[in-house]
Amino acid sequence: MRQLPDLTIAEKLVHTGFIFLVGLGLLVAEAYVYVTVGGKHGLTVQAVAQHYYGNRSSSTLQTVLPRMMSYAGMPASEQPKMTAAIDHWIANGETQQEYASSVKPFIDGNCLKCHSVAMSKVLHNPPLVTYADVKKVAQVDTGMSISTMLLNGMVHLTMLGVIFWIAGWIFSKARFPSLPKHILIILPFVAMIVDFSGWFLTHQNPVFVWLVLIGGALSCPVALLEMFLSLIQLWVLKPRPTT
Numbered sequence: 629m630r631q632l633p634d635l636t637i638a639e640k641l642v643h644t645g646f647i648f649l650v651g652l653g654l655l656v657a658e659a660y661v662y663v664t665v666g667g668k669h670g671l672t673v674q675a676v677a678q679h680y681y682g683n684r685s686s687s688t689l690q691t692v693l694p695r696m697m698s699y700a701g702m703p704a705s706e707q708p709k710m711t712a713a714i715d716h717w718i719a720n721g722e723t724q725q726e727y728a729s730s731v732k733p734f735i736d737g738n739c740l741k742c743h744s745v746a747m748s749k750v751l752h753n754p755p756l757v758t759y760a761d762v763k764k765v766a767q768v769d770t771g772m773s774i775s776t777m778l779l780n781g782m783v784h785l786t787m788l789g790v791i792f793w794i795a796g797w798i799f800s801k802a803r804f805p806s807l808p809k810h811i812l813i814i815l816p817f818v819a820m821i822v823d824f825s826g827w828f829l830t831h832q833n834p835v836f837v838w839l840v841l842i843g844g845a846l847s848c849p850v851a852l853l854e855m856f857l858s859l860i861q862l863w864v865l866k867p868r869p870t871t
Contacts, residue, residue: 632801632858633865640862643798647855650791654848661844676841677834680827682771687718689765700738710734718766727759735762770831777827785824792816792851799854802861812854819846 635643662671665679683691693714697707713730720726735756741747743756755761772780796813823843829836 629801631803631868632798632861633803634867635801635862643862644859646794646798647859650795651852651855654791654852658848673837673841677830677837678771680771680777680830680837680840681832681834682769684768684770686769687766688769689714689762690718691769696739700741702738710738714766722763722766724759727762731762732759772827772831774828774831777831781824781827785820788820788847788851789817792820792847795851795854795858798858802858803865804857812850816847816851816854819843819850823847
């Protein structure tokens, strides 16, 4: 088998294009996870656990309310009033009468720009138009749903499986000791399975969040390392002299 330094210029170019585009895509994916899961406080263990397990001491509405009020541009002086009204309504049994008198005015005045029926279809946010809509998100936050994890898993496992396969195939042609090469090639596949399993286990018990963290740290980053090493060998190492 020809090794990376021995490939033709055309072969080197097509591998380099793949490495740059997919490598950038994986870096963007890591940044997306950092922003969406970690939020303003960064990608902490607690943030990852809460993403899958939820904050079961609070409802979904109460958990996202500070962010919602900030996005809506609600004056800082008014935010404690809305928080207190919603907290009292939930603690008091979420009655329709209290909703109409205390909660609905805040929702109508601040949330419907993004949570109307029409905007919810565009932004994929839950609508907050009716009492039933708001009561639905006032339930305890149990994290990412099983159906969402299955959908995300289908996308992640399929797309990353193909990326890891191509990256591993390119790296298999590198001049590298056999044992470390084999470990680097198989590690992203194993790590992704550990990560995916960790989603469901963490949804049941947050102690399993370490599986998600370990799997995430050893899947895309190791694939990026493979591609970086391949890139160096493509353009830095010289071909072996032909005899």
